[in-house]
Every structure is written in C-alpha cells, then in structure tokens.
Amino acid sequence: xxxxxxxxxxxxxxxxxxxxxxxxxxxxxxxxxEYPHGQTCCGQPMANMGCTDAxxxxxxxxxxxxxxxxxxxxxxxxxxxxxxxxxxxxVADPQRLEKVRQKTFELxxxxxxxxxxxxxxxxxxxxxxxxxxxxxxRELKLASPxxxxxxxxxxxxxxxxxxxxxxxxxxxxxxxxxxxxGTFSVSEEAVACMMGQDRLRDHQQAGTEVLTSVxxxxxxxxxxxxxRAAHNSKSKPxxxxxxxxxxxxxxxx
Amino acid sequence: xxxxxEAARFIADTERAQWHxxxxxxxRSKRDLAAHGVPEWETLRETAAQIKSxxxxxxxxxxxxxxxxxxxxxxxxxxAQDAQEHNKIVQQILEQHQVRRVVKSKSMLTEECGLxxxxxxxxxxxxxxxxxxxxxxxxQERPSHIxxxxxxxxxxxxxxxxxxxxxxxxxxxxPQYLTEAARQHLRQEFLxxxxxxxGVNFAIAETGGIVVCTNEGNADLTTSLPKLxxxxxxxxxxxxxxxxxxxxxxxxARSATxxxxxxxxxxxxxxxxxxxxxxxLVDNRRSQILASDDxxxxxxxxxxxxxxxxxxxxxxxGGHSYGVTIAGPxxxxxxxxxxxxxxxxxxxACSLCGSCTxxxxxKIDLHQQLFTWREKLVMRGLVPRWKTWSMRGLxxxxxxxxxxxxxxxxxRNVGSRLPRWIVYNRMNVWGRQREIPPLPKQTFQELxxxxxxxxxxxxxxxxxxxxxxxx
Numbered sequence: 001x002x003x004x005x006x007x008x009x010x011x012x013x014x015x016x017x018x019x020x021x022x023x024x025x026x027x028x029x030x031x032x033x034e035y036p037h038g039q040t041c042c043g044q045p046m047a048n049m050g051c052t053d054a055x056x057x058x059x060x061x062x063x064x065x066x067x068x069x070x071x072x073x074x075x076x077x078x079x080x081x082x083x084x085x086x087x088x089x090x091v092a093d094p095q096r097l098e099k100v101r102q103k104t105f106e107l108x109x110x111x112x113x114x115x116x117x118x119x120x121x122x123x124x125x126x127x128x129x130x131x132x133x134x135x136x137x138r139e140l141k142l143a144s145p146x147x148x149x150x151x152x153x154x155x156x157x158x159x160x161x162x163x164x165x166x167x168x169x170x171x172x173x174x175x176x177x178x179x180x181x182g183t184f185s186v187s188e189e190a191v192a193c194m195m196g197q198d199r200l201r202d203h204q205q206a207g208t209e210v211l212t213s214v215x216x217x218x219x220x221x222x223x224x225x226x227x228r229a230a231h232n233s234k235s236k237p238x239x240x241x242x243x244x245x246x247x248x249x250x251x252x253x
Numbered sequence: 254x255x256x257x258x259e260a261a262r263f264i265a266d267t268e269r270a271q272w273h274x275x276x277x278x279x280x281r282s283k284r285d286l287a288a289h290g291v292p293e294w295e296t297l298r299e300t301a302a303q304i305k306s307x308x309x310x311x312x313x314x315x316x317x318x319x320x321x322x323x324x325x326x327x328x329x330x331x332x333a334q335d336a337q338e339h340n341k342i343v344q345q346i347l348e349q350h351q352v353r354r355v356v357k358s359k360s361m362l363t364e365e366c367g368l369x370x371x372x373x374x375x376x377x378x379x380x381x382x383x384x385x386x387x388x389x390x391x392x393q394e395r396p397s398h399i400x401x402x403x404x405x406x407x408x409x410x411x412x413x414x415x416x417x418x419x420x421x422x423x424x425x426x427x428p429q430y431l432t433e434a435a436r437q438h439l440r441q442e443f444l445x446x447x448x449x450x451x452g453v454n455f456a457i458a459e460t461g462g463i464v465v466c467t468n469e470g471n472a473d474l475t476t477s478l479p480k481l482x483x484x485x486x487x488x489x490x491x492x493x494x495x496x497x498x499x500x501x502x503x504x505x506a507r508s509a510t511x512x513x514x515x516x517x518x519x520x521x522x523x524x525x526x527x528x529x530x531x532x533x534l535v536d537n538r539r540s541q542i543l544a545s546d547d548x549x550x551x552x553x554x555x556x557x558x559x560x561x562x563x564x565x566x567x568x569x570x571g572g573h574s575y576g577v578t579i580a581g582p583x584x585x586x587x588x589x590x591x592x593x594x595x596x597x598x599x600x601x602a603c604s605l606c607g608s609c610t611x612x613x614x615x616k617i618d619l620h621q622q623l624f625t626w627r628e629k630l631v632m633r634g635l636v637p638r639w640k641t642w643s644m645r646g647l648x649x650x651x652x653x654x655x656x657x658x659x660x661x662x663x664x665r666n667v668g669s670r671l672p673r674w675i676v677y678n679r680m681n682v683w684g685r686q687r688e689i690p691p692l693p694k695q696t697f698q699e700l701x702x703x704x705x706x707x708x709x710x711x712x713x714x715x716x717x718x719x720x721x722x723x724x
Contacts, residue, residue, distance in 0.1 A: 150295065
C-alpha cells in the first residue's frame with residue numbers, strides 16, 4: 001500500500017510538528033508513508049475567493065503529485081474536503097480527479113474507515129475540547145452534525161476516547177463554526193473574531209485544558225485569540241492547542 | 254452596502270451583538286428540539302425537496318392550473334413581471350375601491366417590492382398588523398429577520414416606542430402589557446381599514462386555494478373584517494396538490510420557531526361572501542433564477558428563517574448589515590441574483606460552515622450556492638481588483654514549488670526578526686485581535702528530510718527499528 005502524505009501549506013510552513021506527528025501516527029499502524037516533494041497547497045484560498053482561474057494550476061499540480069498513490073492522507077479536514085468536494089470545474093480531466101478523489105482521506109477518517117482502527121494505545125490524562133472543523137464535519141461527515149436528525153456518531157472522538165485518562169468537554173454549542181473560514185478570517189475580521197471568542201468562552205466554561213481539532217487552521221485562529229489575550233494580560237494562554245495527530249503521537253510516548 | 258463594515262459596526266456594541274446571537278441561538282435550539290421530535294425528519298426534508306424540485310421543473314403548467322382553479326373559485330388573478338408592476342396593480346385595485354387605509358399581514362414579497370412606500374406615495378395608508386412588523390414600521394425601519402422582524406429590538410426599546418406612539422406607561426417592559434397595548438391599537442386599525450393585504454405561504458395548483466400561516470391570527474382579521482382581500486405571492490410559492498401541504502406545514506413551523514405548527518394556518522378558497530379576492534403573482538426575476546442550474550434550488554425556499562437562525566454570521570452581524578429584505582444565507586444567494594452589482598459582498602459574508610445547508614427544510618445547498626456566487630462575481634468583474642490580483646499572485650506562487658519555498662523562507666526568517674510594531678501595523682488585519690503563530694525555524698519538509706538522514710544513519714549502525722519509506 002503506497003500512501004502519499006499530503007501536508008497542507010500552513011502545516012508545512014507554520015506547524016511542521018503536526019506533519020511529523022501525522023507520520024508517527026501512521027507508522028505506528030504499520031503504514032509506510034511517502035512524502036511527494038514539490039507540494040504546495042490544495043488551492044482552497046483562491047477557490048474560496050471565487051478566483052477559479054488562480055486555483056486551477058494549483059489543483060492540477062496536486063493531482064500530478066498524488067495520482068500514483070493508493071491512498072492520499074492529510075492532517076486537515078478542510079483541505080481534504082477541498083480535493084474531494086470542490087475540485088470539479090478546476091481540473092481538466094474528470095477521470096483523473098475521480099481516481100484521486102476516491103483515495104484521498106483526512107487522517108482520522110483514514111484510521112477509522114480504511115484501517116478500521118477503533119482503539120489507540122496510550123494515555124492522555126487531560127480534559128480535551130474537541131473543535132469540529134466545519135468541512136470535516138459537514139462535508140467529510142466525520143461526525144453527525146447537530147442539525148441533522150440522524151444517529152449520533154463521531155469518528156474523531158471514537159479514536160480519541162480510547163486513550164486512557166482522556167476526558168471531553170461538554171460544550172453548549174457542540175459544532176458551531178469558530179470563524180476561521182480562510183480569507184473570511186480577514187475579510188470579515190470583526191465577525192470572525194467574535195465567533196472565535198465565543199467558541200473559546202464555551203470551551204472555558206466547559207473546562208477545556210487542551211483544545212484540539214483535525215484542522216490546524218481553525219486552531220491557528222483560536223490560538224491567535226488566546227495568545228493575544230495572554231499577551232495583553234502578560235499571562236499564559238488559557239488553554240493549550242494541539243492538533244489531533246499531536247495528541248495521538250504524544251499519548252504513545 | 255458593504256457587509257463587513259456594517260457587521261463591524263453592529264459588533265462594536267459587544268453586549269448587544271452577544272444578546273442578539275443568544276436570542277437567535279435560542280430559536281435555533283428550539284428548532285433542534287422540534288426536529289428531533291420527528292423521527293422521519295430527514296425523509297420529510299427529502300420529500301419536500303423533491304416536491305419543490307418537481308414543481309419548479311413544471312412551473313409554467315402549475316401556474317396556469319392555479320390561475321384556472323383560483324378563477325373558478327371566484328378569485329381575480331393578476332400577473333406582475335416585476336416589483337413596479339406589482340405595486341401598480343395593487344395600487345389600482347385599491348384606487349378602484351376608493352381605499353384610503355389598508356391593513357397588511359406579514360409578507361416578505363411586499364417588503365421586497367417596497368409596496369408600503371409606493372402606496373404611501375399615493376396617499377394610501379398601510380398598517381402592518383404582525384406585531385414585529387408593526388414595531389419596525391413604527392420605528393420607520395425595515396425588518397431584520399424574515400420570521401422575527403423585530404428580533405433586533407429589546408423589550409425596553411419596544412416599551413419606549415409604545416410609550417411615545419401608543420401612549421403606554423413610561424418605562425414599561427412587561428411583554429404581556431405591551432402586547433395587550435398593541436392588540437388594542439391594532440384592533441382599531443382592523444376595524445377602520447377598507448382593505449386587507451396578505452402574503453401567501455403556499456398556493457395549491459390543484460385546488461386554486463392559498464394558505465397563509467401566522468402565529469397572531471392577524472391574517473384572519475386582515476381578511477375577514479374588510480371585504481377586499483389582496484394576496485401577493487412570488488411565483489415560487491406553488492405546490493401541486495393539497496395533499497402536499499402537510500409535508501410543508503410540518504416542516505415550516507418546526508424549522509422557523511420550533512413549534513409543531515403555526516397557530517393559524519388559514520386557507521382561502523375564493524373571496525368571502527360579498528367580497529373580492531385578488532391574487533397577484535409576481536416574477537421579479539424569479540424566472541431568471543429558475544433558468545440557472547446553479548441557483549434554481551434557491552426557489553425551493555419556504556421562508557422559514559432557519560438558515561438565518563443557524564448562521565453564525567447573521568446572528569452576530571444583525572439582519573440590517575445585509576442591507577436587503579431577506580438577510581442571512583438565503584438572502585445572500587437570492588439578492589445577488591436580483592442585483593449582482595449591489596450585493597457583491599453578501600456571498601462573502603459567510604465562513605462556508607455549511608450549517609445552513611443542513612438545517613434547510615427543503616434542502617437548498619445554500620453554502621455551495623454562496624461558494625458558486627463568488628466565482629460568478631469574480632468572472633463578472635464585480636470583486637475589487639486588488640483582491641483578485643492578490644489571489645492570482647498567490648496562485649502563481651503556489652503552482653511554483655521553488656518560489657513557494659523561497660516565499661515561505663523569507664516570511665519565516667525575515668518576519669520573525671521584525672519588531673512587533675512593524676509586524677502588527679495597521680494594515681495587518683489578522684493581527685488586530687490575534688497573534689500570528691510563532692514562526693518555526695524549519696519547515697516540515699526540512700525536518701522530515703533530517704529525520705530520514707537520522708534514520709538512515711541509525712539503520713546503518715543497526716540500532717534503528719525497521720521503518721518503511723522507499724525514497
């Protein structure tokens with residue numbers, strides 16, 4: 001099984017440790033990963049702005065790099081969802097897209113659906129607040145969103161809750177958007193930041209020690225708010241921020 | 254109007270913005286409870302979507318059938334191509350009957366067409382009889398929400414308004430006292446009115462009947478006291494058969510307010526004895542939307558407001574920040590279809606969270622439509638050039654791996670050495686309220702390559718664990 005490791009641009013540049021943790025977790029389950037060189041981005045920033053022409057070559061480049069693999073796995077619900085749900089009309093060859101689309105997975109989804117893992121060895125004795133990134137939740141269907149009247153499930157939580165000592169925060173709004181939204185976080189700065197503050201307040205009232213998500217981008221936005229509050233009050237941030245892969249990798253040690 | 258600027262203004266009053274968010278979240282929570290009380294909810298949504306989709310596919314035929322059946326019941330059917338024609342038709346009917354004073358129950362279509370202003374220009378007084386609409390009318394405002402028109406106004410503000418306009422006690426905030434005052438005031442208006450105007454929630458092609466849903470019974474008073482009833486509806490309000498109505502009535506009130514059904518679902522089959530019923534069917538660019546594969550499904554909308562209630566942006570920016578009659582996700586997809594050049598910021602007033610799509614009782618793919626709108630707006634040159642150029646630049650960097658790596662290196666190595674006051678300058682919008690993440694010295698690629706070297710060395714020395722990786 002050849003697994004191509006898809007490292008989104010902001011993880012490559014800003015959160016390399018999340019990429020390393022992803023490799024570590026996959027290797028723990030006997031998966032050999034390959035990192036195709038020359039990776040850049042999935043094209044989401046341009047596509048979300050409506051700049052389809054600018055996104056096109058980036059999407060083609062993605063297919064060039066990953067076409068040959070049996071699976072493509074990346075630690076981001078949003079970027080994986082971009083490839084799976086928003087590449088139509090961006091790439092020239094629909095058959096090539098279909099091939100890549102079917103084998104591209106978010107990390108937890110790959111563990112849960114492909115490797116059929118339900119149990120992780122290790123312990124993580126902390127109260128964790130699980131932030132459900134919207135694209136992972138509603139487009140990749142990693143969990144049942146609160147709007148739908150369907151049986152409750154949560155693939156990420158199933159994996160995490162097998163860790164010894166882990167506890168989960170009970171949130172008042174279990175799956176509200178944090179307000180990152182890519183370029184939205186800047187173009188609608190006031191709304192985006194209020195949304196982020198509201199999420200953090202919900203986590204604080206629930207007693208979250210570690211805020212986690214399958215999406216480092218959502219966490220970057222919330223971490224930015226936490227660190228600004230800490231900077232202003234000259235104290236430590238109110239909670240730690242870790243990607244799900246980091247929790248999984250760390251709990252093994 | 255630029256949504257982001259209006260939203261920032263609304264949010265500047267933090268306490269009010271939080272109150273607004275919580276008040277509307279409460280409605281969303283009631284909707285969740287009501288929906289979860291119906292085990293076949295998802296089947297209902299799917300059925301409703303299919304009925305609407307079928308109806309839109311044969312709309313012309315159903316409209317003609319409706320006209321025929323409604324006329325057979327004694328109603329007079331009018332066709333209006335746009336808002337102006339609609340307003341003129343209503344004005345003429347009223348003038349023919351020498352009407353000077355009209356009561357009106359809630360109708361988003363007449364808001365869309367600006368009917369009140371038009372009639373007032375022709376010296377016909379219009380009194381909105383839905384409590385929320387009456388409040389915004391007395392304040393000389395527009396509704397901020399399609400179901401809860403006065404949701405942006407606090408109790409104390411209503412008390413002050415009623416004190417000034419209706420003579421209630423100063424400082425009164427008791428909702429029961431205030432609604433009783435409104436009831437007495439409106440009762441007089443009902444008795445004085447010469448005609449009644451209503452919206453239409455559903456029009457049934459098979460029977461020629463129309464259905465109006467209210468919680469206050471004001472549509473019933475609007476149509477039973479005056480002898481003249483004018484019902485105004487968009488052409489998308491049609492459903493094929495009477496039996497289909499149950500599907501929509503079950504979805505509508507649960508999605509709107511979490512009630513099992515609206516307090517009054519009033520059916521009109523022809524005029525009352527000795528009276529007249531006029532039905533005005535309005536296109537106002539709906540047929541253009543119908544012709545579009547991307548946006549046709551937005552005509553499924555039954556105006557329940559659930560997408561507004563769930564929208565994290567709407568709740569925090571208030572309905573007026575959209576500058577349109579129908580705010581929120583559905584408004585952000587409908588309004589650019591009406592006037593793309595005026596509403597070009599609305600599809601961007603969205604984090605693409607997708608909650609609207611999941612909550613919609615008729616399964617409109619709202620967030621996908623907003624995503625598609627952005628592409629259309631860029632193609633039509635309606636997005637500021639500096640934005641599209643910067644995206645073009647970014648696209649170029651990201652399709653050239655070497656330049657991408659160099660740019661990243663520069664940002665991390667130069668950026669991390671700059672003093673704080675330069676990094677957090679006024680142009681740095683991200684940094685107004687947020688820190689930039691600590692910049693790492695090395696990228697993932699660099700660290701991963703080092704790891705491989707370390708691994709190869711250790712396996713040469715025979716101490717490493719077996720590990721895959723064939724590159």
